[in-house]
Every structure is written in C-alpha cells, then in structure tokens.
Amino acid sequence: MLHHEDEHALDSILTGREVERLLRTKLGGYDKTSLDPKHYPYDAVVLAAARAARLDEGVKGGIIPQSNTTRVYQFLDAIGHKTLAAQFPSQLTPLLPKKPQIR
Numbered sequence: 001m002l003h004h005e006d007e008h009a010l011d012s013i014l015t016g017r018e019v020e021r022l023l024r025t026k027l028g029g030y031d032k033t034s035l036d037p038k039h040y041p042y043d044a045v046v047l048a049a050a051r052a053a054r055l056d057e058g059v060k061g062g063i064i065p066q067s068n069t070t071r072v073y074q075f076l077d078a079i080g081h082k083t084l085a086a087q088f089p090s091q092l093t094p095l096l097p098k099k100p101q102i103r
Contacts, residue, residue, distance in 0.1 A: 002048040002070065003040050007055040042091030049073040049095055 001010060001019050004026055013019055023030035027039050052073040059069045080088070080096045088096060 002051040002055070003044040007051040010055075042089060045076075045092060046094045049076050 001013075001023060004023075013022070020030055020032070027036070029036075049072075052070045056065075056069050056071070056073075059065045076095050077097070083096070085093060085096055
C-alpha cells in the first residue's frame with residue numbers, strides 16, 4: 001500500500017483485509033500470490049521504503065510491534081549492504097547505503 005499512499009493515509013487501516021480491499025480499489029485488482037509488476041515501479045519501491053521507515057519511527061514494541069507497520073524496508077537495506085551498486089537496478093540506487101567519503 002505504501003507504494004501508492006503516504007504513510008499517514010494508512011492511520012485508520014486496522015487489518016490486512018482492509019489493505020487488500022483498498023489495493024483492489026486503487027489498482028483495479030489485487031492478488032498477493034501474483035503481483036502485477038506494473039503496479040510496483042522502481043520509483044514507487046523507493047518511495048515505499050522511505051514511507052515504511054518513517055512509519056516505523058513511532059511504532060513501539062520492538063520486534064513485536066504494537067501497531068500497524070512493515071519491516072520490508074529492512075530487507076531492502078540488508079540487501080543493499082551486501083550488494084555492489086553495479087548489481088542494483090539504477091532506479092533503486094537510492095536504497096543503497098551511503099558510502100563514507102574518504103578524504
């Protein structure tokens with residue numbers, strides 16, 4: 001959902017079923033077992049990762065969150081730390097960790 005909506009637009013969503021219903025409405029269809037790549041372009045992935053990280057800033061509960069959240073951006077971050085920039089699609093390079101500059 002964060003590929004298509006700002007994180008604050010999701011404050012009232014309580015269940016996964018609600019997310020699925022909203023995605024079906026917004027995208028004209030949604031099947032989590034067969035995602036349509038055109039609904040998730042690279043620029044939307046970058047936005048969704050940033051939105052998810054911001055969403056998590058206020059979530060209490062540690063590894064067992066006490067409110068709606070997503071931790072997928074942490075997978076992207078972990079992948080980015082193990083990947084050479086040349087191996088990453090250029091549109092996703094904003095997800096790569098910033099390398100310290102040597103002076």
